[in-house]
Amino acid sequence: MTRTRVVRGFAPLEACPVVFSEYAAALGQYKLVFDDLLAWETWAYDMVKKPVVGVIVTLPCTAKLPRNKGDIHKTKIRIAKRVVRLPGSRQQIMDIESQNVHNQCGTYALLHLLNNICENRHIENDSILSYIREKTFHASPGERGTLIENTHEIQELHAKFEQKGQSVITNEQEEIASHYVTFVVVDGDLYELDGALDFPVNHGRAAPDELLQNQTIYVLPP
Known part of the structure; x- marks a missing residue:
């Protein structure tokens, strides 16, 4: 793969199951199907x-949504009753990327999901996803974010899939209007993974088969 630094403006991904399903397959995870809740x-x-x-x-990105990592950190500590920061050993197990590129939160949310679920056996060999996992196994969130930013194939895929869906994106609409955040269960705990943060947020115990049931998740400040 050719890997060069790509500097350009991006439009956000549409919140469309087909877009995310096709994007996941293009990255190398072909067994997932996204659905609307x-x-x-x-x-x-x-x-x-x-x-x-x-x-x-x-x-939705409103005035209440913090705009920088420091504010987000303080907000989560204040409103999430069971927020804990993972020890260093667990951070090597979970894949956490820091978002460095404007409007690419959809891509980072998708990578957070694909890299932290148990269905990794379905990842295609020599795919973009397998390359990212190999190169970032012992990397910090910031280092992972830099690799994603500098991987030409990921930037091109985002540019491709930002054009898909039912919405028509114009230059005036490229200003961020929403933000994607991922939730996965790892080792029996529910984790929130956000490209705007350098660490995962633990929301307490959860069973994988109850991921959407009986879970109270605090994300935005009151």
Whole structure:
């Protein structure tokens, strides 16, 4: 693969299951299917195909959403009752990337999901995803983010998939309007993975088969 630094503006990904499913396959994870969760009630959960291995949540960017890592850190410590920072050994197990590129939170959320679920046996050999995992196994979140930023194939894929979906993106609409955050269960704990943070947020114990049930997740400040 050719890997050169790409500097350009990006548009956000549309929150569309087809877009994320095709993007995951293009990265090398071809066994996942994304689905919309229409509401938080039980009837909506029952409509989603099982098993659920992870959740990507779309948050509106309002004045209440912190804009920098320091503010986000303070906000999460204040509002999430069971926030803990992982010890160094666990940070090597979980894959956490720091987002360095404007409007690429969808790509980082997708990578956070793909790199932290148990379905890794379905990753294609010699794929972009396998390359990223190999090169960043012992890397820090910042180093992972830099590698993603400098990997030409990922930048080109984002540019391709930002054009897909039902929305038409213009230059005036490239200003960020929403933010993607990933939730996965690792070793029996529910973790929030956000490209705006350098660490995972632990939301307490959770069973993988109950990922969308009986979970109260605090993300935005009141």
